[in-house]
Amino acid sequence: MPGMPGTLSTFGRYAGPATLILSSLAGGAKHGYALSKDIDSFAGVRLAPGTLYEALSRLEALGLIEALPSEDRRRPYQLTAAGATALQEHLQAQRQVADVGLRRLAQGWGR
Amino acid sequence: MAAPEIRAARLVRWYPAGWRLRYGAEFTELLAADLAERPRCWRRTADVAATGLLARLSQAGLGGQRLAGADQARASLAALGGALAVFLTAGTAVWSQLLVGWQWAPPSTRAAAVATVLMTGALLFFLVLAVLAAAPIGWQLARRGFRAGPSRVSAALVVVSLLVLVIGGRHMANGWPGTGGHPWPQRGLVPGGVAAFGWAMTLSVTSYWAHPAALLAFPAAELAWMVVSPVALAGLATGLARLVRRLDLSPRVLRYQARLGRLAAADMAVFLAGAASWVLAGAHGPGALFRPGAIDVAALAAMALALAVGWQALRRTAYR
Numbered sequence: 312m313p314g315m316p317g318t319l320s321t322f323g324r325y326a327g328p329a330t331l332i333l334s335s336l337a338g339g340a341k342h343g344y345a346l347s348k349d350i351d352s353f354a355g356v357r358l359a360p361g362t363l364y365e366a367l368s369r370l371e372a373l374g375l376i377e378a379l380p381s382e383d384r385r386r387p388y389q390l391t392a393a394g395a396t397a398l399q400e401h402l403q404a405q406r407q408v409a410d411v412g413l414r415r416l417a418q419g420w421g422r
Numbered sequence: 423m424a425a426p427e428i429r430a431a432r433l434v435r436w437y438p439a440g441w442r443l444r445y446g447a448e449f450t451e452l453l454a455a456d457l458a459e460r461p462r463c464w465r466r467t468a469d470v471a472a473t474g475l476l477a478r479l480s481q482a483g484l485g486g487q488r489l490a491g492a493d494q495a496r497a498s499l500a501a502l503g504g505a506l507a508v509f510l511t512a513g514t515a516v517w518s519q520l521l522v523g524w525q526w527a528p529p530s531t532r533a534a535a536v537a538t539v540l541m542t543g544a545l546l547f548f549l550v551l552a553v554l555a556a557a558p559i560g561w562q563l564a565r566r567g568f569r570a571g572p573s574r575v576s577a578a579l580v581v582v583s584l585l586v587l588v589i590g591g592r593h594m595a596n597g598w599p600g601t602g603g604h605p606w607p608q609r610g611l612v613p614g615g616v617a618a619f620g621w622a623m624t625l626s627v628t629s630y631w632a633h634p635a636a637l638l639a640f641p642a643a644e645l646a647w648m649v650v651s652p653v654a655l656a657g658l659a660t661g662l663a664r665l666v667r668r669l670d671l672s673p674r675v676l677r678y679q680a681r682l683g684r685l686a687a688a689d690m691a692v693f694l695a696g697a698a699s700w701v702l703a704g705a706h707g708p709g710a711l712f713r714p715g716a717i718d719v720a721a722l723a724a725m726a727l728a729l730a731v732g733w734q735a736l737r738r739t740a741y742r
Contacts, residue, residue, distance in 0.1 A: 343452035359466050360452045361473030364445055368477075369487050384447040 318373065318397040328358055328366040330405075333375065333390060333398040340379055340389035343367070370394065426457035433467070436474035438481040484734055495676045498739040500663035502683050505732035507659035509690055510548065511652075512721040512728070514620045515627035516697050517541045521617035522599050523712040533703035534712040540696030542612060547689045555682050558675045559665060573668050579661030586654040587623060594622035594647050626652045629717040680739040687736055690729045697722055 322329045335341060335349045343363060351357045358366075367388065370376045375394030379387045390398070416422045430453035434446055456466060480486030483497025520529075520538045529535035563577060598618035626648040630637045637645070671679070701714040701722050 343448055344455050347452065347456075359469035360449065360456050361466075361469040363452070364449050365473045365476060365486075368441075368445060372487060372490070384451045386448045 336390040342385040430454040501735035505728040509728035512724040515624035518621035537700030544693035576664035583657035
């Protein structure tokens with residue numbers, strides 16, 4: 312169901328690419344090539360074309376992103392409200408884990 | 423078209439038609455740009471191979487992301503039907519070999535006797551399941567009056583394939599090795615005509631393909647039948663699968679078919695256990711009767727694979 316908590320966790324090995332795509336689209340609509348470049352720039356990850364489109368098709372099927380009309384072959388995608396909710400919940404859960412990990416590192420390892 | 427675009431277009435062909443229709447153009451653009459930047463990259467090729475396979479499995483109802491609504495149940499049931507067709511072709515070949523032996527002499531080993539009885543019972547149950555599964559599909563086709571184009575083509579493929587198999591099978595059954603003098607008075611487990619028909623239908627499942635010189639010594643009609651019959655079997659399975667995928671079966675009928683599918687999977691397991699008990703026992707009677715060969719081991723492997731594929735399809739038929 313779109314936007315339900317933990318939606319991205321059902322993506323299995325495509326959860327990582329899906330998070331990167333949603334994070335990129337949170338900054339505005341993009342087509343495949345622009346997505347790939349943007350993700351490379353902010354995450355240092357170059358998603359392979361097949362992986363990118365597998366994740367895109369799953370996100371679209373769940374209504375987390377939607378395709379915009381286009382006059383050329385490059386079709387842009389944008390985040391939906393359900394996608395924004397799913398991304399926010401996913402990132403908050405990740406932040407919680409990151410916070411716990413960092414706090415324990417600071418307490419136990421002085422870092 | 424520039425070289426990267428040509429290469430990209432070639433790579434995209436690996437994806438199924440339905441996927442290409444939706445994403446093909448934009449994906450080709452992205453691939454072409456990637457190819458222009460990195461002309462040689464085995465990771466990209468491997469990625470396209472893996473995700474293309476995943477898309478194919480998804481369209482076939484066997485893996486990857488689920489299709490929308492009833493499409494998933496329809497695709498998975500069609501995949502189960504395909505797996506069942508492969509299973510029954512390999513299984514009938516093994517079964518008919520045992521029946522030939524049984525027609526000439528009582529089974530020399532307990533394994534052969536148990537296997538033949540189990541497999542015969544399982545095949546009878548398959549027949550019951552086939553009738554139960556065909557009833558709502560036939561009813562829907564009859565109610566529609568074969569108006570829908572693609573369904574009509576699929577129905578025609580089923581009818582033509584069946585005609586070829588029945589007419590050809592009955593003709594070729596005359597050469598059944600169980601025909602002739604019968605020293606054993608009880609004359610087999612099942613009627614000779616049924617056994618002969620099963621043998622004729624699966625004449626192409628033979629290790630003679632690995633011995634072309636011996637194969638060429640066969641009568642021309644038999645050789646032709648060994649080529650035509652698998653094509654007709656494939657036509658029958660394809661036609662049925664297309665019918666299931668294209669007919670607008672109600673959720674209730676889809677759930678009913680899925681329940682029959684689970685029974686079919688259990689029946690496949692029983693049949694496979696019977697065949698395996700005979701092949702693995704390895705013992706045989708006088709002469710070549712009841713002797714399992716390499717083709718039976720191959721058939722066993724094909725059946726096990728078909729059961730695994732069918733089970734995977736069944737797991738994805740859930741539809742509410």
